[in-house]
Amino acid sequence: MGNLIELFVATILNHNIALVYILGMCPLIAISTNVKNAKGMGIAVVLVVTLTAMINYPIYQLLKQTETTSLALLVFIITIAATVQVLEMLMDKYLPKLYNAFGIYLPLITVNCVVLAVSLFFVNRTYNFAETTVFSFGSSVGWMLAIVLVAGIREKMAKHSDVPRGLKGKGIVFVILGILALAFIGFTGLASI
Amino acid sequence: MKWIRIKYTKTYNLLKDGLATSNPIVIAVLGICSSLAVSNKVENAIAMGLGVTFVVMASSMLISSMRSIIPAKVRMVTYMVVISTFVIMFQMFLDAYFPTIAKSLAAYVGLIITNCIVMGRAEAFAVKNPVKYSLVDGFASGMGYMFILVVVAIIREALAFGTILNMRVMPLSFTNWSVMALAPGGFFVMALFIWGIREWLKYYESEV
Numbered sequence: 576m577g578n579l580i581e582l583f584v585a586t587i588l589n590h591n592i593a594l595v596y597i598l599g600m601c602p603l604i605a606i607s608t609n610v611k612n613a614k615g616m617g618i619a620v621v622l623v624v625t626l627t628a629m630i631n632y633p634i635y636q637l638l639k640q641t642e643t644t645s646l647a648l649l650v651f652i653i654t655i656a657a658t659v660q661v662l663e664m665l666m667d668k669y670l671p672k673l674y675n676a677f678g679i680y681l682p683l684i685t686v687n688c689v690v691l692a693v694s695l696f697f698v699n700r701t702y703n704f705a706e707t708t709v710f711s712f713g714s715s716v717g718w719m720l721a722i723v724l725v726a727g728i729r730e731k732m733a734k735h736s737d738v739p740r741g742l743k744g745k746g747i748v749f750v751i752l753g754i755l756a757l758a759f760i761g762f763t764g765l766a767s768i
Numbered sequence: 769m770k771w772i773r774i775k776y777t778k779t780y781n782l783l784k785d786g787l788a789t790s791n792p793i794v795i796a797v798l799g800i801c802s803s804l805a806v807s808n809k810v811e812n813a814i815a816m817g818l819g820v821t822f823v824v825m826a827s828s829m830l831i832s833s834m835r836s837i838i839p840a841k842v843r844m845v846t847y848m849v850v851i852s853t854f855v856i857m858f859q860m861f862l863d864a865y866f867p868t869i870a871k872s873l874a875a876y877v878g879l880i881i882t883n884c885i886v887m888g889r890a891e892a893f894a895v896k897n898p899v900k901y902s903l904v905d906g907f908a909s910g911m912g913y914m915f916i917l918v919v920v921a922i923i924r925e926a927l928a929f930g931t932i933l934n935m936r937v938m939p940l941s942f943t944n945w946s947v948m949a950l951a952p953g954g955f956f957v958m959a960l961f962i963w964g965i966r967e968w969l970k971y972y973e974s975e976v
Contacts, residue, residue, distance in 0.1 A: 597951050600800035601884045645860065648878050649852045656845050685844065688801050688882040695875040742965045744973025745797045746959055753955030760950065 579709045579768045584712030589762035592689055593721035594755055599689035603722050606747050611725035617719030619680040621712070623662065624690050628653050628711030631694045632704055646699075651694045659685050690719050700768075704707070725751055776926045779904050786908025792885045793916045794965045799885040804875050804954035810933045813921035816871045819915025820879065824886050825906035826854045828894040832902035835895050839923075847890045848881070855880045878908045885909055901929050920957050 592598050599620075617727065631651050638644050663681045666674040670711045684690060693714050697707045728751050738747050792798045797818070801933050806812045827850050832952070838846050859877045862870040870877070880886065894902040922932055928948035930938035947953050966972065 593971075595951055597804040597954065598801050598879070600804065601798060604797055604800065633869075640886065645856060648859070648881065649854055652848050652852050652881055653845070656848055688851065688879050691882050692875060692879055695878050699875060740972045741963045741964070742959070746962045746966065749955045749959035749962065753952045756950070756952040756955055757947070760947075760952065 579705060582706060582768060583709050583713040585722065585766035585768045586710055587717040588591055588759065589765045590768050591717040591721060591740065592692065592714040593718045594752070594759045596692070598692045599687050599718055600752075602683055602687050602724065603718075606683075607722050607726040607748065609730055610723060610726045613722045614719075615676060616680045616683075617722050619684060620687065620689060620718055621715040623655075623659060623681070623684045623719075624693050624715035625708065625712045626662070627651075627658050627690055628693050628707055629656060629704075632707045632750055635698060647698065648695075651691060652737055653688050655694070655734060671690075688717065694763050723753065724755060746755050778901060782901060782904045783908045786905065786910075786912040786919070787915065788912070790913045791916065791965070792888070792909050793913060794962050795969075795971060796888075797962075799883045799913055802858070802879055802883055803913065803920070804958060805871060805953070806876055807917050807921040807954060807957075808920060808924050808928060809922045810874070810948045811869060812872055813917040815862065815866065815873065816876065816880075817910070817917050819855075819862070820880055820883060820885065820913050821853045821907065821910025822858055823851060823880050823890055824899075824910045825903055827851045827886060827930065828889055828902040828906035831890050831901055832894040832897060832899045843895065845890075847887060850888050851890070860915045865950065885896055885913055908956050916961065920954070920961060923957050924953055 586592070589595070593600070593603060602616060607613050631654055634650060634654060635644075635647060638647055638650065659681055663703075666681075693711045696714075697710060700710075702710060725748065729748065732747070732751075742750070781865055786792070790796060793800065793803055802816060802820075806816045825846070830850050831847060833847075855878065858880070859870070862873070862877060880949045889906055893905045897905070926932055930936060930942050930944055945953070948957070
């Protein structure tokens with residue numbers, strides 16, 4: 576239990592998937608223009624990442640037994656695409672209110688590298704099922720933290736700061752991300768993964 | 769006189785678009801994850817750049833040649849399957865011939881699948897254009913990606929390890945900026961790079 580909590584803290588802070596491993600940057604840069612959208616995207620990512628990692632884990636064990644692990648990539652990406660599709664349809668049918676709030680972010684998630692990366696990382700690190708679940712949940716919460724932080728800063732910047740015109744838009748996001756990443760290096764050694 | 773006419777061919781314009789005017793990284797800001805994560809060493813950057821170029825060209829070619837038989841509804845999944853097949857091929861190739869590079873790239877090779885450049889070119893170009901131009905377009909986008917990646921990697925490796933392609937370039941008394949090898953260094957170098965190229969091309973965004 577103790578090491579699960581440690582793993583959870585590590586994946587959010589000192590092994591943050593967005594700011595330390597630099598993953599999921601395209602949606603992070605594209606959707607972080609305001610906090611509301613950032614939160615919607617973040618929640619959708621948490622849902623999909625945790626779910627797909629939990630589905631991919633038993634599938635990978637099956638691949639291992641039949642010695643076809645070289646196909647893991649192909650199988651994972653199909654699982655992810657299918658999960659997202661099913662989730663979208665289910666939400667549309669049973670939770671229309673929720674679907675209207677962040678249903679539009681779901682199709683975008685298929686090409687979010689965080690989802691695939693989490694599935695590939697647990698393979699590389701030989702986690703068991705409980706660790707995989709905690710790892711995927713923690714990583715996606717860490718990603719959500721990053722996108723909400725960036726969106727908050729961008730919202731304030733739009734009002735108060737005079738950005739050089741060449742850096743406007745996406746350029747300045749890199750500077751924000753760089754400073755945030757620098758801050759997250761301060762957590763190094765807090766918990767091991 | 770012939771070279772002037774080259775300027776007006778479709779091939780030339782496609783190459784120019786990919787490398788400069790609509791460079792996937794600097795202008796469209798796509799494929800950032802992998803470009804930042806692997807650009808701390810020049811050899812990794814070259815391997816990754818070649819890999820992406822190969823995957824974009826091969827998948828553009830295949831998707832473009834199948835464009836009349838892919839049903840519109842399942843096109844995304846079709847792209848995914850095509851792209852991941854080529855990525856697996858590239859991964860196996862690296863594992864077999866360059867095991868050290870394969871080890872340092874680790875999961876990032878697999879993540880070429882979700883590299884938005886590959887998906888973007890398939891959706892925006894290959895599915896509407898003949899095979900010949902799709903190949904040129906894939907090549908241009910891949911090279912545009914690799915060009916930025918290698919330049920950023922040269923800056924980062926020189927400052928972080930004092931070497932380029934593992935050859936010493938900085939004086940021995942130079943203190944390594946270890947932050948350049950980590951995520952923040954990548955972000956800062958990339959931000960400066962984007963700034964420079966956008967000033968040069970006079971490409972500005974209006975929103976903050």
